[in-house]
Amino acid sequence: MALHIYDTATRGVREFQPVRSGTASIYLCGATVQAVPHIGHVRSGVNYDVLRRWLSFQGNDVLFVRNVTDIDDKILAKATAAGRPWWEWAETHERAFDSAYDSLGCLPPSYSPRATGHVTQMVELMRRLIDAGHAYARNGDVYFDVRSFPDYGALSGQRMDDVQQGETAATGKRDHRDFTLWKSAKPGEPSWPTPWGAGRPGWHLECSAMATTYLGGEFDIHGGGIDLIFPHHENERAQSNAAGDGFARYWPHNAWITMAGEKMSKSLGNVVSIPAMLERVRAPELRYYMVAPHYRSTIEYSEAALAEAVSAYRRIESFLHRVAGRLGSVEPGALCAEFTEAMDDDLGTPKALATVHNAVREGNAALDSSDDAAALGAAASVRAMTGVLGLDPLSDKWSDSSTVDNAPRQALSTLVDELLEERQRARAERDFALADTVRDRLTSAGIAVEDTPDGPLWTLKDG
RNA sequence: GGCGGAGUGGCCGAGUGGUUAGGCAGGGGCCUGCAAAGCCCCCGACGCGGGUUCGAUUCCUGCCUCCGCCUCCA
Structure with missing residues (x-):
């Protein structure tokens, strides 16, 4: 079975067929760098890191682009409130995100483009949309004309008539559901020149511009959290398709990590920062916690569940240490067939980890009965499988010798x-x-x- | 109002029309000076009411509860 992946657009799992055979292109909506990352943000990074590793493992040449939104209302507001330049505020938090991703073992992206560096591409995209009759400028703002694009709403399943309202601030819209491509400059705010006046990017436009710049007009996978389905991804798709780009073929979305049943947000005060968590558990243990449930299932954060993840990870780790201690070095070997099958089924990490644990049990039993060959084989397999998940305890990233x-x-x-x-x-x-x-x-x-x-x-x- | 997700054994968390998820915890055993680790066995579950079926946790239907999106959000 080849990889099958969930696609929000079709509400089901579909076989992965890349635009270019042997390659895989992934665009992940990264962070708006306006605050420090919490575990919810990093779940997205970890989930797509697993996807990326799996595609690589299967021999694909993977291009993985994760953007940085470094200009937006909140960044400006928070920087102003803190009395700091907006660009310093953005840079500071971009580093915090990079550090969090890295500490959890997410491979660095092929490229992480910033919105502010792609105004030229955004202007060009707006030009194409206006020329094609899908966008219009009003008083320095540029809007996408939702009614000009009959397929609007197809990704998220929204019916045009039932969309309650659009963005509140904008005033020059023909239709309240039209969304902003470009915001006209306000006094004291940063701006960039365009044929329609100085201003700054609307949120949705930048992702279309950056994704197609690096991955081409049509690419394979566009990911992000479920909250982005509407309006963000709906709008991205609309503007890119309207401009004539095929855009993304698959739209997977990861679920939340919640606290006491509620999504994490700073206003609720239920945010758990990554550095705070890493004082209590080791990074691969936290990663295990995020990889063990399926990426489309909500994780209800709890101390007890985290502790169980720690125990489970240590069981795997101690098995590998046991084998290495008795039989010398263990190199990654072959994957179990069930593991491959599970991963191919929309990244079935729960089943994949069950396979790992079965191999651990068999390996321990082999060790107990002095069947060294079987123990070594199981350990090699466990290293390979955990490696795909970014959880190999003997990898350079996680082995104690590299950190102590x-x-x-x-x-x-x-x-x-x-x-x-x-x-x-x-x-x-x-x-x-x-x-x-x-x-x-x-x-x-x-x-x-x-x-x-x-x-x-x-x-x-x-x- | 529209769209979508979820309710599984003590806990976390998969999945399936009938036959083992996996982990953690608990009980019994093996091993050990003891302990720890490990192995073996056991314990036990599918929100509620109908329906389809030889048989439903798994399909259909009604209901209850919870959550997310529709303004910014992983």
């Missing part, structure tokens, strides 16, 4: 090994009181000791 300073670790290792030798001597002499005292000392220092057939193994607790 080597010299301190060496020093610690020397001291711990001496204590463990002392404990082993005590055990050999059946002086268990002394042995347990040594173990208790290590435990209280945050070092867990496990006895294995190959001798004691120590790990730092709570990574």
